[in-house]
Amino acid sequence: NQLRGCDLVLTGSGWMSSLENRAIEECHSAQITCVTVLDHWVNYRERFERTPKANPKMLLVTNNLALVQANQLFPNNSIWLIPDFQIDWYRSKIVDHSLIGRVLVLLEPTPALGSGFKVDSKERLELVLAAIKLNAKRKLGGVIVRLHPSQKIDDDEFRIMKSRLPEIQFSVAPHLFEDLAKTSV
Numbered sequence: 001n002q003l004r005g006c007d008l009v010l011t012g013s014g015w016m017s018s019l020e021n022r023a024i025e026e027c028h029s030a031q032i033t034c035v036t037v038l039d040h041w042v043n044y045r046e047r048f049e050r051t052p053k054a055n056p057k058m059l060l061v062t063n064n065l066a067l068v069q070a071n072q073l074f075p076n077n078s079i080w081l082i083p084d085f086q087i088d089w090y091r092s093k094i095v096d097h098s099l100i101g102r103v104l105v106l107l108e109p110t111p112a113l114g115s116g117f118k119v120d121s122k123e124r125l126e127l128v129l130a131a132i133k134l135n136a137k138r139k140l141g142g143v144i145v146r147l148h149p150s151q152k153i154d155d156d157e158f159r160i161m162k163s164r165l166p167e168i169q170f171s172v173a174p175h176l177f178e179d180l181a182k183t184s185v
Contacts, residue, residue, distance in 0.1 A: 009033070013039060020047075034057070034058065093177065103183060105145045106146050107151060108124075142169055147170065
């Protein structure tokens, strides 16, 4: 009922809830213009499969990689590239982080989540080792590893990683911005 009377509805595209899909479906049936933001680079199609009538007709993406992938998966849809306002905001707040000099590693979800984009423990370790090499080569101040929200710091994989790789520090910051402010790579 909240959508009735709207001329335009802008939705997200989260795959862990059906709220956006229900809004898209309601907009279609009520002939309300609906635009959906694809906020990641992965599992685009899966986000809308749970609700068959929720296929978005108009999409927004925030980077060129997302644009290419969205055009491949939704060739008959209207897709627009818009600025990544979140990244722009981060950039405006981080004035001179070059003095801090750390490497930040952002981890992806575990395969157990069922996402089409899976990074296993071997790939995570390779990424962290590459960050350590980069840190040493540039003579930076260390490596910060930020877990995906689905991951837990006390998982065996991360306890072992921390014990074997003293160069890394796991982030405890509640917000990504706090880690970005401490890093230059």
